[in-house]
Amino acid sequence: MTHMRRTFRVAAAGLLCALCVQTGGQAADLDLTIGYLRLEEPAHPVLSGLDPVPARRGIEGAELGVKDNQTTGGFLGHSYALDVVSLAPEALAADVAAAARDMLAKTRVVVLDMSSEAALAVADLAEAKGAILINAASGDAALRGASCRTNLLHTALEDSMAADALMQVLLSKRWTKLAMIVGPTAEDKARAQSYRQAAQKFGLKIVSETTWTFDSDLRRAASREVPLLTQGFKSHDVVLIADAHDDFARYIEHNTWEPRPVAGAGGLTAVAWAPVIEQWGAAQLQSRFTDMTGRAMTPRDYAAWAAVRALGEAVTRTGTAEAGALHDYLLSDGFELAGFQGRPLSFRNWNGQMRQPVPVVNAHAQVAAAPLEGFEHPRNPLDTLGTDQPESECHAFGE
Amino acid sequence: MRVIYAGLLTACLAQPALAAEIWVSNEKDDTLSVIDIDTLEVIRTLKTGERPRGITFNADFTRLYICASDSDAVQVMDPETGEILFDLPSGEDPEQFVLHPDDRHLWIANEDDAVTTVVDVDSRTVVAQINVGIEPEGMAVSPDGKTVITTSETTNMAHWIDTESHEIYANTLVDSRPRHAEFVKDGTELWVSSEIGGTISVFDTGNQNEIGKIHFEIKGVHPDLIQPVGFELTPDQKTAFVALGPSNHVAVVNTETLEVEGYILTGRRVWHMAFSPDHRLLFTTNGVSGDVTVIDVAKREAIKSIKVGRFPWGAAMRP
Known part of the structure; x- marks a missing residue:
C-alpha cells in the first residue's frame, strides 16, 4: 500500500x-x-x-x-x-x-x-x-x-543509542569486562548510568568503578596519577570513561596501569558523526x-x-x-x-x-558502524540502539 | 615497467586470436586490473590517476576513458600499451560518464560540483556545463543520442538533458540516492536504481512518467541492506542483472513483469558489472572484498571469484 x-x-x-x-x-x-x-x-x-x-x-x-x-x-x-x-x-x-x-x-x-x-x-x-x-x-x-x-x-x-552502539562493538570483540572511570559532573554521572544500562542490556560486566577526583594539572601529572588510579581495578579488558565534557579522558589512554584500550570518551567512541x-x-x-x-x-x-x-x-x-x-x-x-x-x-x-546507524570511531578511523551484524530486531536492526518501543515511557504519540 | 608491457604486447601480437578482456578500475589502488576472459585471470595491472571510478572504451576500443576522480581529470589510455596518452578537461571530481553515440562527446558527472560537463574528446575542450542536483553520478544516453540522463544522489532526481540545447527538459524524482541509469528496450524505457530507496524506477521515455518500480527481497537480509546500484540487461532485453551492494547478491529480473526471478551470491558490496562479448559470462566488481565475481549467465550462478585491486568499482569489456 x-x-x-x-x-x-x-x-x-x-x-x-x-x-x-x-x-x-x-x-x-x-x-x-x-x-x-x-x-x-x-x-x-x-x-x-x-x-x-x-x-x-x-x-x-x-x-x-x-x-x-x-x-x-x-x-x-x-x-x-x-x-x-x-x-x-x-x-x-x-x-x-x-x-x-x-x-x-x-x-x-x-x-x-x-x-x-x-x-x-x-x-x-x-x-x-x-x-x-x-x-x-x-x-x-x-x-x-x-x-x-x-x-x-x-x-x-539519544544517549543510550551511543552507549548501546559502543557495547555492541565491545561485545563483538569479546571485550566484556569493563573498568569504569566516572567524572564529577551530573552529565558524567548520567553518561555512566547509560553505560551501566547498555552493559546490562548486552551482557557485559562493569567489574570496577572509580570516580575522577583529581584537580591537578593532568597535562603534567597524568603519567603519575593515572596508573595509581587504575591500579586497583579488577581484571578487565577495557577502561571505560564517562566524561561528558571531553575533559580528562584524553589523559587516560596510554597512562593506565594495565595495557588496556580506552573507550567511551577518548580512545574508542560512539558518536553521531x-x-x-x-x-x-x-x-x-x-x-x-x-x-x-x-x-x-x-x-x-x-x-x-x-x-x-x-x-x-x-x-x-x-x-x-x-x-x-x-x-x-x-x-x-x-x-x-x-x-x-x-x-x-x-x-x-x-x-x-x-x-x-551509530559510527564507533577512534581519532584516525572508523572502527565499526552499529548496529553490527548479528544484532537483530524484529522491526529494524537500527532499533537495537536506544530505548525500544516496549520499554518506552513515551505515550503521547499514541498507538 | 614499460619494457615489460612492450614484451607482453609482442607476446600477444604473436598469438593469432586475442582473448577478450574485462577491465576493472580499482578505486583505492589507483590502478586498473585487466582480466583475460578465457583464463579468468588478471593479466595486467595498470597505473592510473587518483581514485579511478567510471571507465569506458570508445567505439573501436582503441581508447579507454578513465574518470580519475581525485586527479580531477578524465584520462585517456591506449589500451594496448597501458600508457596514459593525455588528460581531458573534466571539471572537478569526475565520477561517472557516458560516451555519446557520436563517439566524440563525453558527458561527465562531476560529483563535488553539482554539474554535468560535456567534453569534446577531439578538440579536448569543454563544450558545456549544466547545473544539476547534488552529487551527480548515474549517466545514460539514449540510443538516438538525443537525451542524456544525469541522476543526482542527494537531490534524488533524474535530470533529462537535451543533447542539442544542453538544457534540462524534465526532472523526475526517484527514491533515495540514485546511482545508475540506463536506457533499455531500444530507448523506450529509462531505468534508474536507488541505493537507499532499494528500488529501480522505470520511466516511459516518451512522457517521462514513471510506469513501474522494481522491488527486491532476499531471505535473511534486512531490506535496508538491499541497495541496487549497477545493472545490465541481456542483449534480448528480457533479463536484467542488478547489483545489490552490501546484500552481496545480484538479482535476476524479468524485464517484462519487473519481477525478480532469482538472486546470485557474489563478493561483498557488489557494485558494477560487464558482460563478456558473447554474453555468456557476467563480471561484477565487489568493492569491499576486492574481487570480481564471474557469473554464468545461462545457469545464473557464480562460478569464480578473481582477486583484483582495492575497492574495484567500474567494469568495461574489450573484445
Whole structure:
C-alpha cells in the first residue's frame, strides 16, 4: 500500500516539475522557512584547549542542509530559507520563550539547539502546538520518554543509542569486562548510568568503578596519577570513561596501569558523526561542509543537517510545506532519508527519535558502524540502539 | 615497467586470436586490473590517476576513458600499451560518464560540483556545463543520442538533458540516492536504481512518467541492506542483472513483469558489472572484498571469484 502511495506522489511531483521547467522555473510554488533557535551552552572548563567548540557549531550544519534542500527545490519550484536566532548562555527562560514565540509566529518548523529543559519549555508553549520542533542537541532520555511531546522530534542521538552502539562493538570483540572511570559532573554521572544500562542490556560486566577526583594539572601529572588510579581495578579488558565534557579522558589512554584500550570518551567512541567517517559517500558530505566552513563537521552539525534535510525531503515528497502534513509524513513508513551512513534514516513513530546507524570511531578511523551484524530486531536492526518501543515511557504519540 | 608491457604486447601480437578482456578500475589502488576472459585471470595491472571510478572504451576500443576522480581529470589510455596518452578537461571530481553515440562527446558527472560537463574528446575542450542536483553520478544516453540522463544522489532526481540545447527538459524524482541509469528496450524505457530507496524506477521515455518500480527481497537480509546500484540487461532485453551492494547478491529480473526471478551470491558490496562479448559470462566488481565475481549467465550462478585491486568499482569489456 505504501508503495502505491509513493508511486503516485512521485508521478505527481514529476508532473509538477515538467510544469516548472515549462514556465522557466521562475515561480516558487512552495516556500519553507526553517527556524534555528539556539541557546548557547555555557562554556565548561576543560583541562585542554586542543579542541575548541566552533562558534557556529550546529548552525552551519543547518546552513548546509538548506543549501542541499535549495538545490533540489530549484528543480521543483520549492524554495528554502533559514532563520537563525542564537541566545547567549545567560539568557533567561523568559528570553528563550520570547525568542521561540517570535520564531513560531514566522515559521512552524524550528530546529532546537539547546538543553533538554529549554527544549521542553519551548515544546510546551501554546504557540508551539501543531508545530514541528526538532531537537538537534540533547541526548536526554526523558525527552524521548516520560517527557516526550508529539511536536518534538529528535535528530540528536539519544544517549543510550551511543552507549548501546559502543557495547555492541565491545561485545563483538569479546571485550566484556569493563573498568569504569566516572567524572564529577551530573552529565558524567548520567553518561555512566547509560553505560551501566547498555552493559546490562548486552551482557557485559562493569567489574570496577572509580570516580575522577583529581584537580591537578593532568597535562603534567597524568603519567603519575593515572596508573595509581587504575591500579586497583579488577581484571578487565577495557577502561571505560564517562566524561561528558571531553575533559580528562584524553589523559587516560596510554597512562593506565594495565595495557588496556580506552573507550567511551577518548580512545574508542560512539558518536553521531566524526571527521573520520568516509564510507557511503560520507566523504562528499564532509568535503561540502569543510569547503563551506573551513572546519570539520561535528555531531551537532550532523544532527542539524539531518533535521533540515528531513524537512526538505518531506516537502519534496509531499509537495506541501504545511507543518501538519509534514509531521505525518516524517513519522510515516514512507519517509526515509539518505544520511551517508549506509542505511536509510527514519523516525520512530512512538517517540519521534531519528533511527540512525551509530559510527564507533577512534581519532584516525572508523572502527565499526552499529548496529553490527548479528544484532537483530524484529522491526529494524537500527532499533537495537536506544530505548525500544516496549520499554518506552513515551505515550503521547499514541498507538 | 614499460619494457615489460612492450614484451607482453609482442607476446600477444604473436598469438593469432586475442582473448577478450574485462577491465576493472580499482578505486583505492589507483590502478586498473585487466582480466583475460578465457583464463579468468588478471593479466595486467595498470597505473592510473587518483581514485579511478567510471571507465569506458570508445567505439573501436582503441581508447579507454578513465574518470580519475581525485586527479580531477578524465584520462585517456591506449589500451594496448597501458600508457596514459593525455588528460581531458573534466571539471572537478569526475565520477561517472557516458560516451555519446557520436563517439566524440563525453558527458561527465562531476560529483563535488553539482554539474554535468560535456567534453569534446577531439578538440579536448569543454563544450558545456549544466547545473544539476547534488552529487551527480548515474549517466545514460539514449540510443538516438538525443537525451542524456544525469541522476543526482542527494537531490534524488533524474535530470533529462537535451543533447542539442544542453538544457534540462524534465526532472523526475526517484527514491533515495540514485546511482545508475540506463536506457533499455531500444530507448523506450529509462531505468534508474536507488541505493537507499532499494528500488529501480522505470520511466516511459516518451512522457517521462514513471510506469513501474522494481522491488527486491532476499531471505535473511534486512531490506535496508538491499541497495541496487549497477545493472545490465541481456542483449534480448528480457533479463536484467542488478547489483545489490552490501546484500552481496545480484538479482535476476524479468524485464517484462519487473519481477525478480532469482538472486546470485557474489563478493561483498557488489557494485558494477560487464558482460563478456558473447554474453555468456557476467563480471561484477565487489568493492569491499576486492574481487570480481564471474557469473554464468545461462545457469545464473557464480562460478569464480578473481582477486583484483582495492575497492574495484567500474567494469568495461574489450573484445
